Amino acid sequence: MAKNQPLTEQDLARINDNLRQITDAQEAIRQAEMAGLDMATQKETCKDCRNKLLKLKQAYFPGK
Numbered sequence: 001m002a003k004n005q006p007l008t009e010q011d012l013a014r015i016n017d018n019l020r021q022i023t024d025a026q027e028a029i030r031q032a033e034m035a036g037l038d039m040a041t042q043k044e045t046c047k048d049c050r051n052k053l054l055k056l057k058q059a060y061f062p063g064k
Helices: 011-032 040-060
Strands: none
Touching: 011 040
8 A cells, every 4th residue: 555545555445345235235225115105215315326436446545
């Protein structure tokens, strides 16, 4: 890790944990949609958060 790296390995672990939680949430959203609930807002929020976390991960931890 570079000296100027503002994020630590602990931050990477948190990013990965959050990505797993988003995957779990997306599955719950799919189930709720199958039950007929409108989950468009939640679905979009998950997608947006996932994309932001992936960008952070790629920028600060390329290849991990």
